[in-house]
Amino acid sequence: MIFALITYAVAMTAANLLVATFGPSISPINAFLFIGLDLTLRDWLHVRLKTWQMGGLIVGTGALTYLLNPAAGMIAVASATSFLVAALVDWAVFVKTTGSWIKRANISNTAGAAVDSVMFPTIAFGALMPEIVALQFIAKVAGGAIWSYIFKKHHAIPQT
Numbered sequence: 001m002i003f004a005l006i007t008y009a010v011a012m013t014a015a016n017l018l019v020a021t022f023g024p025s026i027s028p029i030n031a032f033l034f035i036g037l038d039l040t041l042r043d044w045l046h047v048r049l050k051t052w053q054m055g056g057l058i059v060g061t062g063a064l065t066y067l068l069n070p071a072a073g074m075i076a077v078a079s080a081t082s083f084l085v086a087a088l089v090d091w092a093v094f095v096k097t098t099g100s101w102i103k104r105a106n107i108s109n110t111a112g113a114a115v116d117s118v119m120f121p122t123i124a125f126g127a128l129m130p131e132i133v134a135l136q137f138i139a140k141v142a143g144g145a146i147w148s149y150i151f152k153k154h155h156a157i158p159q160t
Contacts, residue, residue: 001048005057008041012061013068016079020072024125028135031117035136036143039112040151042087043094043105051091058083078124086116105148106141113140 015034018026045054062080066073090112097104117137121129 004041004045004048008038008045008057009061009064011035011037011041012058012079012083013064016062016072016075017068019124020075024121024129024132027121027132028139031113031136031139032143035113035116035140036109036145037147038083039090039109039140039144040105040147042090042112043101043108043148044151046091046094047101054087054091055084058087074126075124078120078122081123082116082119085119086112089115102148102152106145109144109148110141113137113144116140 011034015030015038018030042054045057049057059080062076062083066076090108093111094104094108097107114137117133117140118128121127121132121136
């Protein structure tokens, strides 16, 4: 559990700092590598943590991003805000979806990815960027699907 929490925080923080350093053009790569992992790891953590613990983790990683790079202030705010809203959407969809964990994770990841893909760049860069939103969404859903199958293969997830 501790490893999962650290991985989640490191992945989200790294994604935020990369966007702060390289701008919106790095977002689709981040979305595939880091956010796909975070979406899936969030679902893994959903069945293990209380809601307030998950919210604290999301806000805490946003604060960590800011502390590591104060120039990334709006990135941290955008990240914490969009991840919090996306986490709530992801959680609501995950809880209401029936079937296997992998089915629930991928359906809820799609919903969370849609919310996060619109909110994050809009807040972080102060403008709606349709191309970045679309590329992020595709990358997050694909990355989340790949990570969910990796989790399943290594039996790191509940089988129901």
